[in-house]
Structure formats: structure tokens, C-alpha cells
Amino acid sequence: MRLDEPWTLSPSVALRPEPFGALAYHFGNRKLVFLKTPALVEVVRGLASAGDVRTALVAAGVAEGSWPAYLAALDGLAASDMLLRREGEAAA
Template sequence: MTAAVQGALDVDVPWALHPQVALRPESFGALLYHFGTRKLSFLKNRTIVAIIESLPDHPDMRTAIAAAGITESGSAPYVKALATLADSKMIAPR
């Protein structure tokens, strides 16, 4: 994982869906809807969906990513996607 990607999101703290966000599984992945901002996000990557769903089961995001079978060297695209979700308030630190 590059320093720039890692610096964009603290993967060493616990994360979860924002309390105002609902996740609805779909055949293509999932929909995320934020009731506060009324933003809708389409997740077309099932691995990202699995990571988000497993966040409450892990002490930090790094562990959740690893539990999804993503190696440290392959984690940058996932961290980038999760950083985008954090920026849009779909996920938040616990």
C-alpha cells in the first residue's frame, strides 16, 4: 500500500457503516443510502461489500481487509474505495 493511499484513510482504527446509512445487497453488489445526506452509492465490487459488512467484526479496517483475502500489497485499490466511502460519510470511525 502506498503512503499516499494509506494516509488518506486510517486503516488502523475501527470503522463501521455510518449510523444513518443502510446497506441493501443487490445482484451486482449493494446499494448504500445515507438518510442524512440523501446520497446513494452503488457498490459493484462484492469484496468491498464483504469488507464493509465485516467491519463491526474486526478491531480495525486493516484486519477486515485481510480477512477478505486481500494481501497488503493488493490492498491499495480497496483502501482507496473505502476512503471514498469515508469522504462521503457512508462509513465512519467507530
């Protein structure tokens, strides 16, 4: 996943808020994933309205030094089909 790509939460995924962050459940493939921080939940929710991943990270207040860890977490979510690349949108 690159910072300049547009992504969004899959419409098949529901997020359930939890004290540690959230549970993400994919109704299609039945995968359950733990989002371990509230900031990660905010990034994931913000992807739909952000032009790209970088914008979602900045909007969630994630320090730039933490971006590699967040990108790794987002890569894992994308590999589980929790996140979908928004097709037809040019990268910023």
C-alpha cells in the same frame, strides 16, 4: 484512511444487496453509492466487528496487492459519511 484505524458503517446507511455488490443509501444526506464488488461489501460489513481496516480486509479475503484500491474506495465512502471512524478506540 489507515489500515490500523477502526471504522464502521454509519447507522444512517442501509445496504441493499445487488448482483454487482450493493447499493448504499445514507438516510441523513440522501447520498446513494454503488459498492461495485461483493468483496467490498464484505469489507464494509466486516468493519464493525474488525479491530481495524486491515483485519476487515484479511477477513474478506482481499489480496494484499489490492488493498490500495480498497483503501481508496473506503476513503470515498468515509468522505460521503457512509463510514464513521469508531471514536474512543485505540488503533491496533
